[in-house]
Amino acid sequence: MLPNTFVHLPDIGPVTERELWDSGVHTWEDFLSASSLPDRAERNAGQLRSLVAESQERLDEMDASYFSDALPRNEMWRLYAEFRDRAAFVDIETTGLSPDSSDITMVGVLDFQGYRAFVQDENMEDLRGALEEYDLLVTFNGAAFDLPFIEHKLGRMFAQVAHIDLMFPLRRMGLTGGLKAIEKRLKVGRPSALSTLNGFDAVLMWRMWRNGDKAARDTLVRYNAEDVLSLPKIAEIVYDGLTDRLDVPCAKLEPSDVPDVTLPFDEGVIERLAEMKVRR
DNA sequence: TTAAGCTGGGGATCAGAACC
């Protein structure tokens, strides 16, 4: 979809991009070889041609931050096909909602090689270096929650990184609600006994682990892994759905193999969680 | 419960076309 994109160019919005597509200019290559362009693009053709040529070069160099700067934020999903092999799917667990009064307990990072957990007081200091390996981050509501929370605690680190927050494209597709509700509607992931847990349970599991319940730590990590494992599947659905909606001839996204992540957890933790909630 | 950012609506601005 990215080589079909023109809305990252100055003075080109969705209407002019549509005109280009309707006139047969479907790709950057079409743009550069076209003898004439629709009026609105023709006015500024010289500058646009050089920017389209630059876009081709930047894509050849896999420069995600160039497109991240130029694309409107609600069109970031267009980066997914080209950059998913350089993407990290990220989800954090915390002790509360406010970065001022709460701490990060763990961060789960998934790519197509596997899943890594960065846990407070274990290996959280490795997180920054780990995230620097990626050109693209994919989250659910990460623009408002996960990424600002991480930067609040660990310092600036995402200024140059492209980011797709799946929550907003999902809304455009008519899918509102939290991640778990959307997974259910899309029939994605989470077959395990942990499917009934929510973010507040993650807070409680962290407290249980701090109070000596060793199984709670592994169960928390497993809960987080199940959250991030659904993100690649949802990202594909978003990409395919919004690409279809734009109705422009473009390369189809090949389905990816999400790594098999099987982590141990103790069903006893879920029972102890339920007892804890009854007592509260 | 807090904070961030997206969405959508409305107004401002700009450029081109049409008309006198």
Add this chain to the structure above:
DNA sequence: GGTTCTGATCCCCAGCTTAA
């Protein structure tokens, strides 16, 4: 050449939604 109209983009703001 000046005016008006139209359409697109940009900017701002309020409201909404979500995360643990």
